Amino acid sequence: MRAIIVGCGRVGAMVAERLAQAGHEVTIIDLASSAFNRLSPDFPGAALRGDGTDEDVLRRAGAEGADYFFALTEGDNRNILAAQMARRNLHVEHVVAKINDPVRAGAYSVLGLASVCRTTMMVEALVQQVGLPIDPSVFRVTQAETAREREPVEG
Amino acid sequence: MYIILVGGGKVGYYLTKELLAAGHEVVLLEKDPVRAAQIADEVGSIVINRDGCEGKYLSEAGANRAAIVAAVTGDDEDNLVICQMAKHHFDVPRTIARVHNPKNEELFRFLGVDEVVSPTRMVMGSVEQDIPVRALVHLTQLAGGALEVIEAQIAAGSPAAGKLVRDVNLPDGCLLFAVIRNQTMQTIRPEMLLQPGDKVVALSRVDCEVTVRDMLIGHDETTPIEIA
Numbered sequence: 001m002r003a004i005i006v007g008c009g010r011v012g013a014m015v016a017e018r019l020a021q022a023g024h025e026v027t028i029i030d031l032a033s034s035a036f037n038r039l040s041p042d043f044p045g046a047a048l049r050g051d052g053t054d055e056d057v058l059r060r061a062g063a064e065g066a067d068y069f070f071a072l073t074e075g076d077n078r079n080i081l082a083a084q085m086a087r088r089n090l091h092v093e094h095v096v097a098k099i100n101d102p103v104r105a106g107a108y109s110v111l112g113l114a115s116v117c118r119t120t121m122m123v124e125a126l127v128q129q130v131g132l133p134i135d136p137s138v139f140r141v142t143q144a145e146t147a148r149e150r151e152p153v154e155g
Numbered sequence: 156m157y158i159i160l161v162g163g164g165k166v167g168y169y170l171t172k173e174l175l176a177a178g179h180e181v182v183l184l185e186k187d188p189v190r191a192a193q194i195a196d197e198v199g200s201i202v203i204n205r206d207g208c209e210g211k212y213l214s215e216a217g218a219n220r221a222a223i224v225a226a227v228t229g230d231d232e233d234n235l236v237i238c239q240m241a242k243h244h245f246d247v248p249r250t251i252a253r254v255h256n257p258k259n260e261e262l263f264r265f266l267g268v269d270e271v272v273s274p275t276r277m278v279m280g281s282v283e284q285d286i287p288v289r290a291l292v293h294l295t296q297l298a299g300g301a302l303e304v305i306e307a308q309i310a311a312g313s314p315a316a317g318k319l320v321r322d323v324n325l326p327d328g329c330l331l332f333a334v335i336r337n338q339t340m341q342t343i344r345p346e347m348l349l350q351p352g353d354k355v356v357a358l359s360r361v362d363c364e365v366t367v368r369d370m371l372i373g374h375d376e377t378t379p380i381e382i383a
Contacts, residue, residue: 053232054258056258075232080239085262103209104240
Protein backbone atom coordinates (compact mmCIF):
# COMPACT_ATOMS: atom_id res chain seq x y z
CA MET A 1 0.00 0.00 0.00
CA ARG A 2 1.12 3.54 -0.75
CA ALA A 3 0.71 6.12 2.02
CA ILE A 4 1.33 9.89 2.06
CA ILE A 5 1.84 11.64 5.39
CA VAL A 6 1.81 15.42 5.70
CA GLY A 7 3.59 16.76 8.78
CA CYS A 8 6.67 15.15 10.30
CA GLY A 9 5.97 15.95 13.93
CA ARG A 10 6.00 13.31 16.65
CA VAL A 11 2.81 11.67 15.43
CA GLY A 12 3.61 11.92 11.72
CA ALA A 13 7.13 10.55 12.16
CA MET A 14 6.00 7.60 14.27
CA VAL A 15 3.15 6.69 11.95
CA ALA A 16 5.55 6.87 9.00
CA GLU A 17 8.04 4.57 10.74
CA ARG A 18 5.39 2.05 11.71
CA LEU A 19 3.84 1.88 8.25
CA ALA A 20 7.23 1.68 6.52
CA GLN A 21 8.41 -1.08 8.86
CA ALA A 22 5.26 -3.01 8.02
CA GLY A 23 6.31 -2.90 4.38
CA HIS A 24 4.18 -0.03 3.09
CA GLU A 25 5.50 2.52 0.65
CA VAL A 26 5.57 5.76 2.66
CA THR A 27 6.30 9.36 1.64
CA ILE A 28 6.36 11.96 4.40
CA ILE A 29 6.21 15.71 3.71
CA ASP A 30 7.21 18.62 5.93
CA LEU A 31 7.97 22.32 5.44
CA ALA A 32 11.18 22.10 7.47
CA SER A 33 13.88 19.58 6.59
CA SER A 34 14.93 19.65 10.27
CA ALA A 35 11.65 17.87 11.08
CA PHE A 36 13.01 14.78 9.36
CA ASN A 37 15.51 14.40 12.22
CA ARG A 38 12.62 12.72 14.02
CA LEU A 39 12.86 9.83 11.57
CA SER A 40 15.32 7.05 12.31
CA PRO A 41 18.47 7.01 10.12
CA ASP A 42 17.33 3.77 8.49
CA PHE A 43 13.79 4.98 7.71
CA PRO A 44 12.96 3.04 4.56
CA GLY A 45 10.44 5.54 3.17
CA ALA A 46 10.87 8.85 1.32
CA ALA A 47 11.00 12.31 2.90
CA LEU A 48 10.07 15.39 0.87
CA ARG A 49 10.53 19.00 1.93
CA GLY A 50 7.60 21.15 0.84
CA ASP A 51 4.22 22.65 1.65
CA GLY A 52 1.74 19.82 2.08
CA THR A 53 -1.18 22.13 1.29
CA ASP A 54 0.25 22.86 -2.16
CA GLU A 55 -1.24 20.59 -4.79
CA ASP A 56 1.96 20.64 -6.88
CA VAL A 57 3.99 19.42 -3.91
CA LEU A 58 1.49 16.65 -3.20
CA ARG A 59 1.60 15.51 -6.80
CA ARG A 60 5.38 15.48 -6.73
CA ALA A 61 5.14 13.30 -3.63
CA GLY A 62 3.05 10.86 -5.63
CA ALA A 63 -0.16 11.52 -3.74
CA GLU A 64 -2.33 11.09 -6.80
CA GLY A 65 -4.07 7.77 -6.45
CA ALA A 66 -2.28 6.86 -3.20
CA ASP A 67 -4.08 4.39 -0.92
CA TYR A 68 -3.81 6.39 2.29
CA PHE A 69 -3.39 10.08 3.05
CA PHE A 70 -2.88 11.32 6.61
CA ALA A 71 -2.76 15.08 7.27
CA LEU A 72 -0.97 15.40 10.62
CA THR A 73 0.52 18.90 10.84
CA GLU A 74 0.08 21.08 13.92
CA GLY A 75 -2.52 23.23 12.15
CA ASP A 76 -6.10 21.97 12.04
CA ASN A 77 -6.89 24.15 9.05
CA ARG A 78 -3.84 23.06 7.09
CA ASN A 79 -4.86 19.45 7.71
CA ILE A 80 -8.42 20.17 6.60
CA LEU A 81 -7.21 21.84 3.39
CA ALA A 82 -4.66 19.11 2.56
CA ALA A 83 -7.15 16.30 3.27
CA GLN A 84 -9.89 17.76 1.09
CA MET A 85 -7.36 18.41 -1.68
CA ALA A 86 -6.20 14.81 -1.51
CA ARG A 87 -9.72 13.45 -1.69
CA ARG A 88 -11.17 15.76 -4.30
CA ASN A 89 -8.24 16.53 -6.61
CA LEU A 90 -5.89 13.59 -6.06
CA HIS A 91 -8.52 10.87 -5.69
CA VAL A 92 -7.19 9.25 -2.55
CA GLU A 93 -9.81 6.98 -1.05
CA HIS A 94 -8.71 6.77 2.59
CA VAL A 95 -8.06 10.26 3.90
CA VAL A 96 -7.75 11.22 7.57
CA ALA A 97 -7.11 14.68 9.01
CA LYS A 98 -5.91 15.44 12.51
CA ILE A 99 -8.35 18.03 13.84
CA ASN A 100 -7.63 18.91 17.46
CA ASP A 101 -10.57 21.28 17.86
CA PRO A 102 -13.50 18.93 18.67
CA VAL A 103 -16.10 21.39 17.34
CA ARG A 104 -14.35 21.64 13.99
CA ALA A 105 -13.83 17.86 13.88
CA GLY A 106 -17.58 17.39 14.40
CA ALA A 107 -18.49 19.91 11.74
CA TYR A 108 -16.20 18.26 9.18
CA SER A 109 -17.42 14.79 10.02
CA VAL A 110 -20.85 15.98 8.85
CA LEU A 111 -19.16 17.16 5.64
CA GLY A 112 -17.70 13.72 5.06
CA LEU A 113 -14.14 14.19 6.35
CA ALA A 114 -12.69 11.47 8.60
CA SER A 115 -10.58 12.77 11.47
CA VAL A 116 -8.69 12.04 14.67
CA CYS A 117 -8.92 14.46 17.60
CA ARG A 118 -6.12 14.50 20.16
CA THR A 119 -8.18 16.64 22.54
CA THR A 120 -11.04 14.19 22.99
CA MET A 121 -8.64 11.23 23.13
CA MET A 122 -6.68 12.74 26.01
CA VAL A 123 -9.78 13.89 27.84
CA GLU A 124 -11.36 10.45 27.67
CA ALA A 125 -8.12 8.71 28.72
CA LEU A 126 -7.76 10.98 31.74
CA VAL A 127 -11.35 10.93 32.99
CA GLN A 128 -11.26 7.16 32.67
CA GLN A 129 -8.51 7.21 35.31
CA VAL A 130 -10.98 8.77 37.72
CA GLY A 131 -13.49 6.05 36.93
CA LEU A 132 -15.89 8.13 34.84
CA PRO A 133 -17.71 6.37 32.02
CA ILE A 134 -16.03 7.07 28.68
CA ASP A 135 -16.80 6.97 25.01
CA PRO A 136 -14.30 4.46 23.54
CA SER A 137 -15.13 5.50 19.99
CA VAL A 138 -12.94 8.63 20.29
CA PHE A 139 -9.86 6.41 20.15
CA ARG A 140 -10.70 5.45 16.60
CA VAL A 141 -10.75 7.57 13.49
CA THR A 142 -14.05 9.44 13.41
CA GLN A 143 -15.61 8.25 10.22
CA ALA A 144 -17.56 10.57 8.04
CA GLU A 145 -21.12 10.72 9.35
CA THR A 146 -22.67 10.79 5.95
CA ALA A 147 -21.31 11.41 2.51
CA ARG A 148 -23.39 14.49 2.03
CA GLU A 149 -20.68 16.51 0.47
CA ARG A 150 -22.01 19.35 -1.57
CA GLU A 151 -21.98 19.27 -5.29
CA PRO A 152 -20.11 22.07 -7.02
CA VAL A 153 -21.93 25.34 -6.62
CA GLU A 154 -23.24 26.42 -9.98
CA GLY A 155 -23.32 30.00 -11.06
CA MET B 156 -26.79 44.22 5.40
CA TYR B 157 -24.97 42.29 8.12
CA ILE B 158 -21.43 41.34 7.10
CA ILE B 159 -18.84 39.42 9.10
CA LEU B 160 -15.22 39.93 8.11
CA VAL B 161 -12.48 37.62 9.36
CA GLY B 162 -8.88 38.81 9.31
CA GLY B 163 -7.78 42.32 10.24
CA GLY B 164 -4.81 42.70 7.93
CA LYS B 165 -4.65 45.47 5.37
CA VAL B 166 -7.50 44.04 3.33
CA GLY B 167 -9.75 43.45 6.35
CA TYR B 168 -8.98 46.89 7.75
CA TYR B 169 -9.83 48.83 4.60
CA LEU B 170 -12.85 46.63 3.90
CA THR B 171 -14.20 47.37 7.37
CA LYS B 172 -13.86 51.10 6.84
CA GLU B 173 -15.36 51.02 3.34
CA LEU B 174 -18.32 48.88 4.37
CA LEU B 175 -19.04 51.01 7.43
CA ALA B 176 -18.91 54.12 5.28
CA ALA B 177 -21.40 52.49 2.93
CA GLY B 178 -23.77 52.07 5.86
CA HIS B 179 -23.50 48.33 6.43
CA GLU B 180 -23.52 46.54 9.75
CA VAL B 181 -20.05 45.05 10.09
CA VAL B 182 -18.18 42.91 12.59
CA LEU B 183 -14.47 42.17 12.21
CA LEU B 184 -12.87 39.12 13.84
CA GLU B 185 -9.11 39.44 14.36
CA LYS B 186 -7.23 36.95 16.49
CA ASP B 187 -4.15 39.06 17.21
CA PRO B 188 -4.91 41.21 20.30
CA VAL B 189 -2.54 44.04 19.37
CA ARG B 190 -3.88 44.36 15.84
CA ALA B 191 -7.49 44.04 17.04
CA ALA B 192 -6.98 46.84 19.60
CA GLN B 193 -5.33 49.02 16.97
CA ILE B 194 -8.28 48.76 14.61
CA ALA B 195 -10.82 49.04 17.43
CA ASP B 196 -9.23 52.35 18.46
CA GLU B 197 -10.21 53.71 15.10
CA VAL B 198 -13.51 52.05 14.23
CA GLY B 199 -14.92 51.21 17.66
CA SER B 200 -16.36 48.15 19.33
CA ILE B 201 -17.20 46.21 16.17
CA VAL B 202 -13.82 44.49 16.37
CA ILE B 203 -13.85 41.14 18.18
CA ASN B 204 -10.50 39.78 19.30
CA ARG B 205 -11.22 36.14 18.48
CA ASP B 206 -10.15 33.46 15.99
CA GLY B 207 -12.82 33.35 13.30
CA CYS B 208 -11.89 29.76 12.44
CA GLU B 209 -13.56 28.63 15.65
CA GLY B 210 -17.23 27.84 15.21
CA LYS B 211 -17.91 29.15 18.70
CA TYR B 212 -16.74 32.65 17.86
CA LEU B 213 -18.45 32.75 14.49
CA SER B 214 -21.60 31.85 16.37
CA GLU B 215 -21.03 34.60 18.96
CA ALA B 216 -20.48 37.05 16.14
CA GLY B 217 -23.96 36.19 14.86
CA ALA B 218 -23.00 34.11 11.81
CA ASN B 219 -26.49 32.64 11.63
CA ARG B 220 -27.96 36.03 10.69
CA ALA B 221 -25.08 37.23 8.49
CA ALA B 222 -25.79 37.87 4.81
CA ILE B 223 -22.11 37.61 3.95
CA VAL B 224 -19.03 36.14 5.60
CA ALA B 225 -15.79 37.27 3.99
CA ALA B 226 -12.57 35.48 4.98
CA VAL B 227 -9.63 37.73 4.13
CA THR B 228 -6.82 36.44 6.35
CA GLY B 229 -3.37 35.86 4.89
CA ASP B 230 -3.75 32.07 4.93
CA ASP B 231 -5.67 30.09 2.33
CA GLU B 232 -6.37 27.22 4.73
CA ASP B 233 -7.90 29.54 7.34
CA ASN B 234 -10.04 31.27 4.73
CA LEU B 235 -11.31 27.91 3.49
CA VAL B 236 -12.26 26.70 6.96
CA ILE B 237 -13.98 30.00 7.84
CA CYS B 238 -16.10 29.85 4.68
CA GLN B 239 -16.93 26.16 5.03
CA MET B 240 -18.00 26.62 8.65
CA ALA B 241 -20.06 29.67 7.67
CA LYS B 242 -21.66 27.92 4.71
CA HIS B 243 -22.32 24.46 6.07
CA HIS B 244 -22.67 25.11 9.79
CA PHE B 245 -24.41 28.49 9.83
CA ASP B 246 -26.08 28.49 6.40
CA VAL B 247 -24.63 31.87 5.46
CA PRO B 248 -26.02 32.75 2.01
CA ARG B 249 -22.80 34.17 0.60
CA THR B 250 -19.23 33.33 1.53
CA ILE B 251 -16.18 35.05 0.09
CA ALA B 252 -12.60 33.82 0.43
CA ARG B 253 -9.35 35.52 -0.40
CA VAL B 254 -7.10 32.93 -2.03
CA HIS B 255 -3.40 33.33 -2.69
CA ASN B 256 -2.54 30.11 -4.48
CA PRO B 257 -4.46 30.29 -7.79
CA LYS B 258 -4.53 26.49 -7.88
CA ASN B 259 -6.82 26.52 -4.84
CA GLU B 260 -9.57 28.51 -6.56
CA GLU B 261 -11.44 25.64 -8.15
CA LEU B 262 -11.13 23.42 -5.08
CA PHE B 263 -12.48 26.16 -2.82
CA ARG B 264 -15.49 26.70 -5.08
CA PHE B 265 -16.22 23.00 -5.10
CA LEU B 266 -16.00 22.90 -1.32
CA GLY B 267 -18.70 25.53 -0.86
CA VAL B 268 -17.02 28.92 -1.13
CA ASP B 269 -19.36 31.13 -3.16
CA GLU B 270 -16.86 33.72 -4.28
CA VAL B 271 -13.13 33.21 -4.60
CA VAL B 272 -11.03 36.35 -4.87
CA SER B 273 -7.46 35.85 -5.94
CA PRO B 274 -5.10 38.83 -5.76
CA THR B 275 -2.48 36.69 -7.48
CA ARG B 276 -4.74 36.12 -10.47
CA MET B 277 -5.77 39.77 -10.63
CA VAL B 278 -2.20 40.98 -10.81
CA MET B 279 -1.40 38.19 -13.26
CA GLY B 280 -4.29 39.40 -15.42
CA SER B 281 -2.89 42.92 -15.46
CA VAL B 282 0.59 41.70 -16.27
CA GLU B 283 -0.80 39.64 -19.14
CA GLN B 284 -2.56 42.70 -20.53
CA ASP B 285 0.61 44.77 -20.53
CA ILE B 286 2.95 42.07 -21.73
CA PRO B 287 0.98 39.95 -24.16
CA VAL B 288 3.23 36.90 -24.19
CA ARG B 289 0.16 34.73 -24.03
CA ALA B 290 -2.38 34.96 -26.79
CA LEU B 291 -5.32 34.42 -24.43
CA VAL B 292 -5.81 36.97 -21.68
CA HIS B 293 -8.32 36.60 -18.84
CA LEU B 294 -9.92 39.99 -18.32
CA THR B 295 -12.41 39.22 -15.59
CA GLN B 296 -14.58 36.52 -14.08
CA LEU B 297 -18.36 36.63 -13.80
CA ALA B 298 -21.13 34.54 -12.26
CA GLY B 299 -18.97 33.34 -9.40
CA GLY B 300 -16.21 32.13 -11.67
CA ALA B 301 -18.39 30.13 -14.09
CA LEU B 302 -18.00 32.70 -16.86
CA GLU B 303 -15.07 34.77 -17.96
CA VAL B 304 -14.35 37.63 -20.26
CA ILE B 305 -11.34 36.79 -22.39
CA GLU B 306 -9.29 38.52 -25.02
CA ALA B 307 -7.84 36.41 -27.80
CA GLN B 308 -5.14 37.80 -30.00
CA ILE B 309 -5.27 36.55 -33.56
CA ALA B 310 -1.84 35.82 -35.01
CA ALA B 311 -0.85 35.10 -38.61
CA GLY B 312 -0.97 31.34 -38.05
CA SER B 313 -4.18 31.30 -36.02
CA PRO B 314 -7.07 29.18 -37.35
CA ALA B 315 -9.36 32.22 -37.23
CA ALA B 316 -7.01 34.47 -39.22
CA GLY B 317 -8.45 35.23 -42.63
CA LYS B 318 -11.84 33.75 -41.73
CA LEU B 319 -15.23 35.40 -41.57
CA VAL B 320 -16.66 35.56 -38.05
CA ARG B 321 -19.62 33.41 -39.10
CA ASP B 322 -17.23 30.66 -40.28
CA VAL B 323 -15.42 30.34 -36.96
CA ASN B 324 -16.84 27.26 -35.32
CA LEU B 325 -17.34 28.30 -31.70
CA PRO B 326 -19.08 26.31 -28.96
CA ASP B 327 -22.48 27.44 -27.63
CA GLY B 328 -20.93 28.60 -24.38
CA CYS B 329 -18.97 31.35 -26.10
CA LEU B 330 -20.12 34.72 -27.36
CA LEU B 331 -17.84 37.09 -29.28
CA PHE B 332 -18.80 40.69 -28.82
CA ALA B 333 -16.06 42.97 -30.03
CA VAL B 334 -12.88 43.21 -32.03
CA ILE B 335 -10.18 45.65 -31.12
CA ARG B 336 -8.38 46.65 -34.29
CA ASN B 337 -5.81 49.46 -34.40
CA GLN B 338 -6.76 50.42 -30.84
CA THR B 339 -10.39 51.01 -31.78
CA MET B 340 -13.43 48.93 -30.96
CA GLN B 341 -15.59 47.34 -33.61
CA THR B 342 -18.78 45.45 -32.94
CA ILE B 343 -18.70 41.87 -34.11
CA ARG B 344 -20.63 41.23 -37.35
CA PRO B 345 -20.99 37.78 -38.96
CA GLU B 346 -19.43 38.99 -42.21
CA MET B 347 -16.42 40.58 -40.54
CA LEU B 348 -13.04 39.25 -41.70
CA LEU B 349 -10.69 38.43 -38.82
CA GLN B 350 -7.12 39.56 -39.38
CA PRO B 351 -3.80 38.93 -37.70
CA GLY B 352 -3.33 41.51 -34.95
CA ASP B 353 -7.03 41.61 -34.09
CA LYS B 354 -7.94 41.22 -30.47
CA VAL B 355 -11.24 39.41 -30.10
CA VAL B 356 -13.12 39.99 -26.86
CA ALA B 357 -15.45 37.19 -25.84
CA LEU B 358 -17.67 36.07 -23.00
CA SER B 359 -17.13 32.37 -22.43
CA ARG B 360 -18.05 29.59 -20.08
CA VAL B 361 -14.89 28.51 -18.26
CA ASP B 362 -15.24 24.94 -19.53
CA CYS B 363 -15.35 26.18 -23.15
CA GLU B 364 -12.07 28.05 -22.85
CA VAL B 365 -9.88 25.37 -24.40
CA THR B 366 -12.16 25.00 -27.43
CA VAL B 367 -12.40 28.76 -27.86
CA ARG B 368 -8.65 29.06 -27.75
CA ASP B 369 -8.20 26.27 -30.28
CA MET B 370 -10.71 27.85 -32.67
CA LEU B 371 -9.39 31.40 -32.42
CA ILE B 372 -5.70 31.13 -31.65
CA GLY B 373 -4.62 27.54 -32.16
CA HIS B 374 -3.00 25.07 -29.78
CA ASP B 375 0.22 26.72 -28.85
CA GLU B 376 -0.76 29.66 -26.71
CA THR B 377 2.80 30.46 -25.77
CA THR B 378 3.84 31.26 -29.31
CA PRO B 379 5.24 34.76 -29.28
CA ILE B 380 3.00 37.23 -31.01
CA GLU B 381 4.12 39.94 -33.28
CA ILE B 382 2.54 43.13 -32.17
CA ALA B 383 1.77 45.58 -34.93
